[in-house]
Structure formats: C-alpha cells, structure tokens
Amino acid sequence: xxxxxxxxxxxxxxxxxxxxSYVLQQKIPPKGIAIAHGTxxxxxxxxxxxxxxxxxxxxxxxxSLVIFGTAAVVGLYLFSRDLRHKAVPKWLAVVHGxxxxxxxxxxxxxxxx
Amino acid sequence: MTRSIWKSTAPKNNFPSLNEHINxxxxxxxxxxxxxxxxxxxxxxxxxxVLLEAGTISGGTTGDxxxxxxxxVDKRLHHIQxxxxxxTAANVARSRGEAVDLVEELVNKYQIDxxxxxxxxxxxxxxxxxxxxxxxxxxxxxxxxxxxEELQELPVPVKVSKAIKVEGxxxxxxxxxxxxxxxxxxxxxxxxxxxxxxxxIEKEEELVLSTATGTVTAKKVILATxxxxxxxxxxxxxxxxxxxxIAAKLKSGDFPDGIxxxxxxxxxxxxxTYSKGGDNFVLVLGGHHKVGxxxxxxxxxxxxxxxxxxxxxxxxxxxxxxxxxxxxxxxLPYIGESSDDNIYIATGFSTDxxxxxxxxxxxxxxxxxxRKNEWSDLYKASRFTPVKSAKNFINxxxxxxxxxxxxxxxxAEAGSFDEIAxxxxxxxxxxxxxxxxxxxxxxxxxxxxxxxxxxxCIVDWNDAxxxxxxxxxxxxxxxxxxxxxxxxxxPLDKRSMNPKK
Numbered sequence: 074x075x076x077x078x079x080x081x082x083x084x085x086x087x088x089x090x091x092x093x094s095y096v097l098q099q100k101i102p103p104k105g106i107a108i109a110h111g112t113x114x115x116x117x118x119x120x121x122x123x124x125x126x127x128x129x130x131x132x133x134x135x136x137s138l139v140i141f142g143t144a145a146v147v148g149l150y151l152f153s154r155d156l157r158h159k160a161v162p163k164w165l166a167v168v169h170g171x172x173x174x175x176x177x178x179x180x181x182x183x184x185x186x
Numbered sequence: 187m188t189r190s191i192w193k194s195t196a197p198k199n200n201f202p203s204l205n206e207h208i209n210x211x212x213x214x215x216x217x218x219x220x221x222x223x224x225x226x227x228x229x230x231x232x233x234x235x236v237l238l239e240a241g242t243i244s245g246g247t248t249g250d251x252x253x254x255x256x257x258x259v260d261k262r263l264h265h266i267q268x269x270x271x272x273x274t275a276a277n278v279a280r281s282r283g284e285a286v287d288l289v290e291e292l293v294n295k296y297q298i299d300x301x302x303x304x305x306x307x308x309x310x311x312x313x314x315x316x317x318x319x320x321x322x323x324x325x326x327x328x329x330x331x332x333x334x335e336e337l338q339e340l341p342v343p344v345k346v347s348k349a350i351k352v353e354g355x356x357x358x359x360x361x362x363x364x365x366x367x368x369x370x371x372x373x374x375x376x377x378x379x380x381x382x383x384x385x386x387i388e389k390e391e392e393l394v395l396s397t398a399t400g401t402v403t404a405k406k407v408i409l410a411t412x413x414x415x416x417x418x419x420x421x422x423x424x425x426x427x428x429x430x431x432i433a434a435k436l437k438s439g440d441f442p443d444g445i446x447x448x449x450x451x452x453x454x455x456x457x458x459t460y461s462k463g464g465d466n467f468v469l470v471l472g473g474h475h476k477v478g479x480x481x482x483x484x485x486x487x488x489x490x491x492x493x494x495x496x497x498x499x500x501x502x503x504x505x506x507x508x509x510x511x512x513x514x515x516x517x518l519p520y521i522g523e524s525s526d527d528n529i530y531i532a533t534g535f536s537t538d539x540x541x542x543x544x545x546x547x548x549x550x551x552x553x554x555x556x557r558k559n560e561w562s563d564l565y566k567a568s569r570f571t572p573v574k575s576a577k578n579f580i581n582x583x584x585x586x587x588x589x590x591x592x593x594x595x596x597x598a599e600a601g602s603f604d605e606i607a608x609x610x611x612x613x614x615x616x617x618x619x620x621x622x623x624x625x626x627x628x629x630x631x632x633x634x635x636x637x638x639x640x641x642x643c644i645v646d647w648n649d650a651x652x653x654x655x656x657x658x659x660x661x662x663x664x665x666x667x668x669x670x671x672x673x674x675x676x677p678l679d680k681r682s683m684n685p686k687k
C-alpha cells in the first residue's frame with residue numbers, strides 16, 4: 074500500500090517539476106498536466122491515509138502525511154490562482170515543489186529502511 | 187459573416203460612448219432586453235441609472251434571438267413540474283405570461299414599431315416516437331391555466347403525428363423593441379452609453395466599473411450580460427450552448443403566423459414567419475450544441491437550409507446567425523442578488539430569454555426599490571437546490587473537467603502557421619504554449635494565447651462565426667481576440683508572431 078502511495082506521489086512530483094518549469098518561465102501551465110498532477114497526489118495521500126488508519130505497523134507515516142497535506146493545501150491555492158488567471162507567485166510554487174519533493178525523500182528513507 | 191434579421195432590419199440608436207467619470211445609484215452592464223427593460227423601470231421609479239453596453243443596444247444575444255414570446259418553456263412545463271412541482275410550473279407559466287403582457291403594454295404605450303403581434307404557439311411531433319411529450323404537455327396544461335387545443339394538422343406544410351396549439355403567445359422584432367424602448371427611457375434619470383465595454387469591476391465600498399475611457403461608481407450593479415461577468419460559483423450551475431437560425435426568403439406561399447416547435451430530439455427545430463418590406467420569410471431555428479465543442483459549425487446552417495427547403499418554396503437564404511444560451515442546473519433562471527454584495531444577476535434563461543429578460547426587469551425593479559415581488563423567491567439567484575441540480579451539475583462539470591484534461595503538451599490542431607488556410611483559425615503550439623492563430627483573408631496572421639481569460643480553458647475555432655469559443659464556460663472572442671460575450675472580461679493575450687512557425 075505504501076509502495077503504491079510512493080509511486081503515485083513520485084508521479085505527482087515528476088509532473089509537478091514539469092509544471093514548475095512553466096511557472097518559472099511565466100507561462101500558463103497545461104491544465105491536463107495540472108489535473109493529472111493533482112489527481113496523482115490526492116490518490117497517493119488517500120492511500121497513505123488508509124494505510125495509516127489500518128496498519129498494525131509501528132511507523133504509520135503520519136509525519137509524511139503532514140508534509141504532503143501541507144503541500145496539497147499550497148497546491149490547491151496555486152491552482153485556484155492559476156484558474157482565476159492570477160499570477161502564481163514563483164517563490165510559493167518553488168516552496169510547494171520543495172515540500173513535495175522533501176516529503177517524497179522523507180517517506181522513501183523510511184520505506185527503504 | 188453571419189447577421190441576424192432583427193439586427194439588420196431594426197433602426198439603430200445613437201448613444202455616446204462613456205468618456206467621463208460618473209457617480210450613480212445603479213449601473214447596468216448590458217444593453218439587451220434585460221438591461222434596457224430594467225433601466226426603463228428603475229429610471230421610471232426615480233432611480234439614477236447608468237447603462238453601459240459593450241457594442242450597440244440589442245447588438246448581442248437579444249438581437250440574435252428568435253423573437254418569440256411565450257408562457258411555455260424550452261424544456262416544456264411538464265419537465266419543470268416533474269423536477270419541481272405543479273405549483274412551480276404553474277407559477278413559471280403565469281410569471282412568463284405576465285412578462286409577455288408587459289411587452290405588449292410597452293409596445294402600445296410608446297407605439298414601438300417592432301411588428302409585435304399575438305400568435306398561437308404550436309408543439310408537434312412528426313412521428314409517433316415523440317407523441318408522449320405532447321401527451322404529457324396536454325395532461326399538465328390544465329395546471330398552468332393555459333388553454334390547449336389538440337390538432338391533427340398544422341397550418342404550415344409539415345407532416346404531423348400529434349400537435350397542440352396554445353393561443354395568445356406573441357412575436358416581435360426583439361432588436362426593434364429594445365432599441366425603441368431605449369429611446370423612451372426617462373433620460374433625466376438614466377444615461378445610456380454604447381461602445382463602452384466594462385473590463386473591470388473594483389469591489390470597494392462602492393462598485394467602480396472601468397471602461398477604456400471612463401469609470402462609473404455605483405452603489406449597486408446589475409450584470410445584464412447573459413452570464414455573470416467574472417468568476418462566480420454560480421457558473422458551475424450554468425451551461426453554455428449555441429443554437430442556429432436562418433431566415434429563408436420565400437418565392438411563394440404565405441404561411442400563417444405562429445411559433446412552431448418540433449419535438450424531434452436530434453435537431454429540435456422551431457419555425458416562425460416574418461414579413462418585412464413585402465418579403466415573406468420563414469425562420470428556421472435549431473441545432474443545439476455545447477459551446478466550443480464541435481468540429482464543423484457550418485453544418486448547422488446547412489441542415490437548417492435543408493429543413494427549410496424540404497417544406498417551403500425557398501428563393502434564398504437571406505440571413506444566417508446563431509445565439510448562445512445558458513441552461514440552468516435546476517431548470518429555472520437565477521434572478522436577484524449574487525454572492526457578491528450589491529451585484530445583481532439575471533441568468534440561466536435557456537432559450538427562453540426574451541420573456542425571462544422582461545420578467546427579470548420586473549423582479550429587479552421591485553428588489554431595488556425595496557418592494558416585495560411575487561416571483562423573486564421562485565427565481566432567487568442564491569437558492570441552493572442540490573437534489574434538483576445534481577444530474578446536470580455532475581454531467582456538465584465532468585464535461586468541463588474533460589475540457590481541461592484535453593490541454594496537454596504537444597496536442598495542437600496544426601504544427602505550423604502554413605497549415606492554416608486564409609479565413610481560418612487553428613490552435614498551434616509555439617514554445618510550449620497554445621496559441622490561437624487566425625489567418626485573415628489577406629493572409630495576415632493574428633496570434634494570441636489560446637488560453638481563455640476567464641478560467642484558462644483552451645479556446646476552439648468556430649468556422650461559422652469566425653470566433654474563438656471557450657468550451658468550459660462559454661466565453662467567446664473575435665478572431666483577433668477581443669471579447670464578444672461570456673464571462674471573460676479581458677481579450678485573449680496577444681502574442682507576436684514567431685518566424686520559426
């Protein structure tokens with residue numbers, strides 16, 4: 074279950090990096106990619122949440138969930154600004170990406186151990 | 187180029203454009219039937235009003251409509267009855283009937299030359315597949331206080347399986363009515379400006395409307411713009427569709443007046459007659475589709491022509507035009523104060539907008555004068571009807587999501603500008619961006635971003651109207667990017683031509 078979540082979040086991070094390249098070039102990101110990015114991330118978080126609520130294992134990945142939840146809230150804000158044709162703050166997009174990437178690294182460290 | 191018979195034959199007004207800063211009580215955006223009739227009533231009641239129209243009075247959807255006024259509704263009253271209840275359907279019919287009466291009263295009062303006449307409304311099926319729709323309408327009609335007569339044949343040469351007639355409906359030239367009424371608005375209380383497109387509303391303590399050359403500061407604003415301008419949650423409950431019309435000049439034949447609605451579902455045509463300057467026309471309307479989601483828009487005109495020639499002795503197709511309408515999620519329009527304080531809307535009229543436009547004016551006049559209106563709760567803009575709206579809401583918003591998902595890198599209609607013929611437009615990907623590229627008849631290329639300035643969907647080229655149409659919420663732009671209609675305030679962002687393409 075955790076592996077599935079990690080794969081989905083990995084896809085979301087990869088697509089997010091692609092979207093970030095648009096934001097940094099002040100171009101409008103393709104919405105198809107933005108929706109795929111968001112969908113992969115949300116599914117990953119939901120699967121991770123189900124794991125946390127059902128597993129008997131000691132490490133339930135609540136720490137990773139907090140990190141991804143934070144990234145998701147910022148992501149939703151960025152998406153809503155983009156849809157309203159308002160400028161997406163570059164620094165916030167970078168922070169969003171860094172939190173997501175950091176979260177992926179964090180969960181990978183725990184999974185690989 | 188398409189042009190409606192109403193806009194072409196109605197005398198134009200000559201109002202100035204806004205070149206100053208004005209303070210007023212109420213600003214109305216939009217000079218169609220809703221805006222002008224509302225301005226008329228509010229000015230009459232003593233309110234200080236400014237009306238701003240982006241083009242010319244009645245130059246938008248009103249002038250592109252059918253010119254039919256009726257108590258019934260496009261989706262049929264029995265549909266309202268099944269979705270809501272008997273009382274609601276009866277109230278819809280009664281309120282719409284009052285609006286038709288009001289138009290007649292105004293026409294007579296000001297002697298507006300708009301060919302207003304009372305005519306019967308017919309609903310018919312060509313085959314027995316749709317007889318049930320007629321039977322339901324007959325069964326329900328008693329509740330609406332409408333006198334329905336069953337017929338075996340129609341006064342027009344159309345084969346009929348079942349038909350009904352309701353007397354006392356009406357037809358007029360909508361552009362002539364609205365332009366005529368605009369001339370009769372109390373000018374001491376109301377100033378009208380044409381060619382004054384509002385591109386921004388600043389929501390401060392008061393509302394500040396900006397045009398290219400002036401501003402209007404108002405306590406209250408009415409968006410008589412068919413769909414609210416800007417971003418509103420309500421747009422998830424409004425679904426944009428287009429419909430087509432032709433006016434065919436007849437070689438011979440003189441057909442009785444009437445509003446003829448065909449129940450056949452695939453093209454859903456309606457017909458009416460109109461005479462002007464000794465010429466007899468038959469107007470055939472139909473071909474309903476989601477905005478910005480077709481490949482060949484001109485085919486609708488061809489099909490209407492085929493339909494007209496099938497039944498009538500047609501000499502030529504004199505006019506071709508199309509119009510937009512917004513279907514409401516729960517079947518009733520949204521009229522009243524929006525989610526933004528002091529901003530009022532009147533929208534979701536489906537194809538019944540002329541009658542609903544006048545009804546909106548009656549409601550808004552009462553609301554803004556602090557009077558109780560009998561119909562205001564029925565059509566309340568802020569109503570929440572999740573059960574009645576659910577089916578349309580889910581289907582239509584999934585459709586919007588699908589339009590967004592189509593926006594993928596590398597997916598464009600043309601790889602280079604050379605693939606675009608003169609007079610055509612295509613979406614081309616340039617430097618990882620979608621561009622809406624139009625090549626005019628002289629071969630000059632006009633480039634703009636293909637991203638709609640309302641909510642970022644990718645626009646689609648409409649070959650019949652030579653416009654860029656947004657498939658999500660119905661914003662439409664000229665071939666060169668300027669806003670025609672819909673919720674977008676701003677034109678498509680200009681791009682300079684890339685010689686590599």
